[in-house]
Amino acid sequence: MRSRCCRPRAASLGLVFGVLLFSGCGGTLDNTTHVSGTVTFDGKPLPAGMIVFEPDPAKGNRGQQGHADIKDGRFDTRSSGKGVAIGPQVVRITGGDGANPEPFTPFGKLLFEEHTVRLDVSKEPSAFQLDVPSPKHKKK
Amino acid sequence: MNVRRGFTLIELLVVIAIIAILIGLLLPAVQKVREAAARAKCQNNLKQIGIGLHAYHDANGRFPAGATVANGLSWRVYVLPYVEQDSLYKLFDLGAGAWNGGTNREGPNKMVHALNRISVFNCPSVPVIQASNGSSTLVDGRKTFTSDYHGVAGPKGTNPVTGAAYAVDANPTGNGGFALQGILGKDTKTRFASTIDGTSNTLMVGEVSVKWNSNILESDGADWVRGMSGNGMAGCRNVQNAINTPYTGVYNDISFGSPHNGGAQFAMGDGSVRFVQATVDLVVLKATASMDGGEIQIAN
Numbered sequence: 001m002r003s004r005c006c007r008p009r010a011a012s013l014g015l016v017f018g019v020l021l022f023s024g025c026g027g028t029l030d031n032t033t034h035v036s037g038t039v040t041f042d043g044k045p046l047p048a049g050m051i052v053f054e055p056d057p058a059k060g061n062r063g064q065q066g067h068a069d070i071k072d073g074r075f076d077t078r079s080s081g082k083g084v085a086i087g088p089q090v091v092r093i094t095g096g097d098g099a100n101p102e103p104f105t106p107f108g109k110l111l112f113e114e115h116t117v118r119l120d121v122s123k124e125p126s127a128f129q130l131d132v133p134s135p136k137h138k139k140k
Numbered sequence: 141m142n143v144r145r146g147f148t149l150i151e152l153l154v155v156i157a158i159i160a161i162l163i164g165l166l167l168p169a170v171q172k173v174r175e176a177a178a179r180a181k182c183q184n185n186l187k188q189i190g191i192g193l194h195a196y197h198d199a200n201g202r203f204p205a206g207a208t209v210a211n212g213l214s215w216r217v218y219v220l221p222y223v224e225q226d227s228l229y230k231l232f233d234l235g236a237g238a239w240n241g242g243t244n245r246e247g248p249n250k251m252v253h254a255l256n257r258i259s260v261f262n263c264p265s266v267p268v269i270q271a272s273n274g275s276s277t278l279v280d281g282r283k284t285f286t287s288d289y290h291g292v293a294g295p296k297g298t299n300p301v302t303g304a305a306y307a308v309d310a311n312p313t314g315n316g317g318f319a320l321q322g323i324l325g326k327d328t329k330t331r332f333a334s335t336i337d338g339t340s341n342t343l344m345v346g347e348v349s350v351k352w353n354s355n356i357l358e359s360d361g362a363d364w365v366r367g368m369s370g371n372g373m374a375g376c377r378n379v380q381n382a383i384n385t386p387y388t389g390v391y392n393d394i395s396f397g398s399p400h401n402g403g404a405q406f407a408m409g410d411g412s413v414r415f416v417q418a419t420v421d422l423v424v425l426k427a428t429a430s431m432d433g434g435e436i437q438i439a440n
Contacts, residue, residue: 050388052381057300057423065382065422082382090297094389104273104361106352107389113314114390 031063032083035121036076037128041111045073048107049095053084061087070095084121091117179400182263183413189345190411192222202331206291206324206376207367212239214367214375215291215324223260239366244279254284254363261287261364265399266349268358276363287364291324291376292343295426301434311371316392319378321430323409335431339409342431346406347398350387357399379429383418
């Protein structure tokens with residue numbers, strides 16, 4: 001009999017704890033969003049590399065820097081947990097052939113010098129198709 | 141009439157459960173305290189380094205060069221007499237030539253001295269204290285010690301005040317070049333007077349720990365003696381990326397970072413030590429890294 005009287009209280013306690021546990025998690029800061037997409041080098045998916053999204057202060061954008069690993073030509077900033085500040089970006093891409101990664105050459109043999117693109121990131125989830133031109137074409 | 145009875149099974153289980161919960165609460169707390177102690181030690185190391193650099197400035201009228209091209213040595217060698225390591229400093233050959241010359245890569249009398257562990261150069265929270273880079277290992281197999289504290293060579297990117305790019309000495313081999321507007325960079329001769337933004341508003345030395353491929357934290361893999369090797373800068377870092385950014389493949393741009401939760405500690409130009417959060421506005425971080433950019437907002 002006694003134990004029955006306490007059940008609603010236990011249930012409400014559980015509810016309070018549940019709310020405390022799960023509130024405040026998930027979602028990003030207001031001015032950031034997550035971006036994903038593909039990176040190709042000379043038309044082929046980039047085997048391994050890294051992409052960094054830096055808000056462009058020259059165009060008045062401020063905020064934190066986002067980054068993501070590139071694996072088999074795909075990237076998603078959700079994997080690093082650091083979102084991208086919405087607005088104009090300076091995007092820097094580094095990458096290599098992905099063969100024999102060592103601690104100091106995590107992407108294998110680098111295929112190109114750091115590549116920089118400027119683009120806009122909007123609030124809506126967006127996917128980008130980026131291509132790094134082969135240095136051979138650039139020299140011409 | 142004997143009313144004594146033993147504990148029931150339920151009672152015993154309840155007691156054991158309570159003890160388990162208490163231990164469960166205690167263990168993470170102990171870990172937290174250990175990390176807090178390590179962080180305080182690290183803070184103290186940076187303070188000692190800051191004071192050492194100021195003592196160097198008092199004696200020589202300027203800060204040491206962050207990385208000297210001619211003899212390949214880092215600022216850490218020059219600060220040795222001011223962190224109670226004068227006898228080690230006297231052994232160094234400050235003449236021109238690579239830091240790891242000779243058949244055994246000893247220098248000579250340069251890299252071989254990195255076999256000495258200088259505790260003020262290592263953060264106790266970083267598990268790896270030996271240099272993992274092949275060029276920092278003697279040919280006979282002996283491993284040198286690394287340092288977790290690096291000079292701030294300056295920012296790379298756009299100055300928010302002028303809209304122009306920060307000054308960078310570009311180099312063609314893909315190591316990221318050398319930022320020029322920091323206190324400790326390539327061949328710098330910074331004086332207090334040249335830190336126009338104010339010494340208390342400028343980063344001087346900060347923590348560098350990177351999760352390399354195996355996900356183990358360590359510094360940049362170089363010994364603490366090395367400052368410059370070709371176009372690769374080891375004693376100082378450009379501020380191109382946010383704190384705690386993984387390695388992007390550009391050696392001179394390895395980001396500042398630490399195992400301490402949420403950011404990294406820096407010694408400022410005035411010798412004070414600050415903790416800078418990893419989520420700080422990147423523009424503000426770069427503004428704080430430059431000594432003469434004229435920016436107003438400063439990370440703290």
